[in-house]
Amino acid sequence: xxxxxxxxxxxxxxxxxxxxxxxxxxxxxxxxxxxxxxxxxxxxxxxxxxxxxxxxxxxxxxxxxxxxxxxxxxxxxxxxxxxxxxxxxxxxxxxxxxxxxxxxxxxxxxxxxxxxxxxxxxxxxxxxxxxxxxxxxxxxxxxxxxxxxxxxxxxxxxxxxxxxxxxxxxxxxxxxxxxxxxxxxxxxxxxxxxxxxxxxxxxxxxxxxxxxxxxxxxxxxxxxxxxxxxxxxxxxxxxxxxxxxxxxxxxxxxxxxxxxxxxxxxxxxxxxxxxxxxxxxxxxxxxxxxxxxxxxxxxxxxxxxxxxxxxxxxxxxxxxx
Amino acid sequence: xxxxxxxxxxxxxxxxxxxxxxxxxxxxxxxxxxxxxxxxxxxxxxxxxxxxxxxxxxxxxxxxxxxxxxxxxxxxxxxxxxxxxxxxxxxxxxxxxxxxxxxxxxxxxxxxxxxxxxxxxxxxxxxxxxxxxxxxxxxxxxxxxxxxxxxxxxxxxxxxxxxxxxxxxxxxxxxxxxxxxxxxxxxxxxxxxxxxxxxxxxxxxxxxxxxxxxxxxxxxxxxxxxxxxxxxxxxxxxxxxxxxxxxxxxxxxxxxxxxxxxxxxxxxxxxxxxxxxxxxxxxxxxxxxxxxxxxxxxxxxxxxxxxxxxxxxxxxxxxxx
Numbered sequence: 181x182x183x184x185x186x187x188x189x190x191x192x193x194x195x196x197x198x199x200x201x202x203x204x205x206x207x208x209x210x211x212x213x214x215x216x217x218x219x220x221x222x223x224x225x226x227x228x229x230x231x232x233x234x235x236x237x238x239x240x241x242x243x244x245x246x247x248x249x250x251x252x253x254x255x256x257x258x259x260x261x262x263x264x265x266x267x268x269x270x271x272x273x274x275x276x277x278x279x280x281x282x283x284x285x286x287x288x289x290x291x292x293x294x295x296x297x298x299x300x301x302x303x304x305x306x307x308x309x310x311x312x313x314x315x316x317x318x319x320x321x322x323x324x325x326x327x328x329x330x331x332x333x334x335x336x337x338x339x340x341x342x343x344x345x346x347x348x349x350x351x352x353x354x355x356x357x358x359x360x361x362x363x364x365x366x367x368x369x370x371x372x373x374x375x376x377x378x379x380x381x382x383x384x385x386x387x388x389x390x391x392x393x394x395x396x397x398x399x400x401x402x403x404x405x406x407x408x409x410x411x412x413x414x415x416x417x418x419x420x421x422x423x424x425x426x427x428x429x430x431x432x433x434x435x436x437x438x439x440x441x442x443x444x445x446x447x448x449x450x451x452x453x454x455x456x457x458x459x460x461x462x463x464x465x466x467x468x469x470x471x472x473x474x475x476x477x478x479x480x481x482x483x484x485x486x487x488x489x490x491x492x493x494x495x496x497x498x499x500x501x
Numbered sequence: 502x503x504x505x506x507x508x509x510x511x512x513x514x515x516x517x518x519x520x521x522x523x524x525x526x527x528x529x530x531x532x533x534x535x536x537x538x539x540x541x542x543x544x545x546x547x548x549x550x551x552x553x554x555x556x557x558x559x560x561x562x563x564x565x566x567x568x569x570x571x572x573x574x575x576x577x578x579x580x581x582x583x584x585x586x587x588x589x590x591x592x593x594x595x596x597x598x599x600x601x602x603x604x605x606x607x608x609x610x611x612x613x614x615x616x617x618x619x620x621x622x623x624x625x626x627x628x629x630x631x632x633x634x635x636x637x638x639x640x641x642x643x644x645x646x647x648x649x650x651x652x653x654x655x656x657x658x659x660x661x662x663x664x665x666x667x668x669x670x671x672x673x674x675x676x677x678x679x680x681x682x683x684x685x686x687x688x689x690x691x692x693x694x695x696x697x698x699x700x701x702x703x704x705x706x707x708x709x710x711x712x713x714x715x716x717x718x719x720x721x722x723x724x725x726x727x728x729x730x731x732x733x734x735x736x737x738x739x740x741x742x743x744x745x746x747x748x749x750x751x752x753x754x755x756x757x758x759x760x761x762x763x764x765x766x767x768x769x770x771x772x773x774x775x776x777x778x779x780x781x782x783x784x785x786x787x788x789x790x791x792x793x794x795x796x797x798x799x800x801x802x803x804x805x806x807x808x809x810x811x812x813x814x815x816x817x818x819x820x821x822x
């Protein structure tokens with residue numbers, strides 16, 4: 181690829197997304213220079229997706245562009261931030277204009293929906309890997325944190341759990357086992373970031389985290405940071421028909437330990453629950469009470485048959501097996 | 502690696518660098534939350550280093566930790582920003598605590614020198630790759646840009662040019678050709694970011710860029726952005742003895758087209774030159790006038806023997822060869 185083609189791609193990146201007035205210098209200088217409004221703080225999230233680790237080589241590049249941004253939007257949602265600017269480092273085995281075009285189409289469609297401008301990054305050659313940093317704006321007094329949950333708070337989760345894990349499982353292990361899993365696959369490839377819900381939770385949830393490594397692992401992070409335990413009612417988990425059917429057969433692994441849900445898990449003091457549920461209904465944000473926080477440490481699961489099981493949390497670990 | 506070991510590394514990262522009072526949430530939540538002071542803007546730079554592309558597997562991890570931060574510090578210097586916060590995405594083939602410790606030692610030593618706190622990032626498994634984003638603070642009216650250079654402005658460069666390229670060349674192609682190249686090697690492995698010089702240039706240089714892809718390529722960027730041309734006096738280039746010796750033999754490739762210098766290239770209006778040179782001397786910042794900007798486009802090189810050659814810029818391109 182010649183330098184002029186390289187410049188073409190750079191200018192393609194520069195105009196790929198919405199143009200925000202708070203970008204003083206964008207793509208094409210040594211740094212991007214960005215204006216954070218008075219009274220607001222900067223929230224940043226960085227995630228890397230590596231081929232054969234986080235996605236297979238067959239994945240649609242447009243879905244990958246969507247997902248690279250969505251996983252970071254989910255982190256911003258979890259602190260209640262408004263998305264603003266993205267930087268993107270793409271490492272590609274070879275220059276592939278068709279691949280880049282498709283990737284950026286998926287990326288820009290989601291970026292435009294949330295008013296995110298791509299302002300900088302890097303383009304290098306090597307094994308396929310995508311690192312995205314997303315910058316958001318948040319009012320410091322209203323930042324949602326993992327800490328702050330109290331015994332007695334209700335525990336809620338958005339959307340549904342385990343769909344992405346089941347889709348991955350169906351793809352990797354038993355391609356024929358779930359013939360009608362297109363909807364699940366969509367949940368794996370194009371997760372819905374809960375930005376609007378994060379905004380609703382500002383100043384109202386006592387603690388929040390996004391569920392990316394599995395419900396139990398992320399609940400454990402929230403409980404550890406808050407110094408509490410929790411009980412989950414498995415019968416209350418919001419599940420798709422496919423994931424629920426597995427639960428009926430005794431297999432709860434997808435909703436409890438599967439990764440890639442990108443839903444919000446949060447705690448709400450009892451006095452604030454009804455108003456919040458009502459606002460979520462009005463806003464069309466699907467949330468469900470799935471349990472509560474408790475004074476004693478550890479996570480207790482109540483199975484639909486009434487059994488109580490103390491769970492040792494095990495989430496997705498990038499350095500395991 | 503177990504989850505608890507993973508957490509250990511995370512807490513190791515969290516305490517690796519200086520702790521800044523403007524970090525509201527650091528490592529360990531979904532986002533870092535950072536306080537940009539009133540009247541200042543955010544400058545961000547992101548660079549990726551890929552094994553076998555930007556460094557060999559034999560490189561000292563501590564040098565790599567230094568370099569990952571230094572190349573981004575150089576970008577911040579080029580816009581005149583004060584370094585503040587870093588986010589780091591590390592992709593490693595396998596967990597290697599000794600490697601991580603050494604990498605972070607090199608990183609933290611440089612971070613502490615510039616008051617940079619590591620506030621977040623990602624740790625994943627895959628082919629060795631390092632993406633670092635650095636965040637700095639800059640007064641918007643004083644941001645240095647590539648544009649703004651005027652015909653007649655003096656052209657200056659800091660430090661010396663071509664050392665890193667010669668070191669790379671000596672290592673890769675002719676290991677025995679330069680037995681005494683430890684000092685050059687140090688320039689390749691541990692470049693000196695010109696943060697203090699960037700501060701001196703704020704509001705005084707008409708245009709600035711950091712020389713990372715080779716003098717001609719980066720000068721071409723500055724000229725294109727400023728809508729001017731330039732003339733360089735090769736006899737005035739600041740060169741180490743080793744690089745100068747090659748020039749005497751007619752080989753100017755290292756200082757003109759070699760990458761990895763991480764010096765600042767900048768233009769200064771004639772009326773401001775003497776005061777700036779004097780301040781640079783007082784501050785111990787080595788700078789050298791190497792030519793001037795011109796109205797007609799293109800880059801003209803005057804060789805020490807008086808020959809004038811119009812140069813077609815060719816810099817380092819990550820998608821070439």
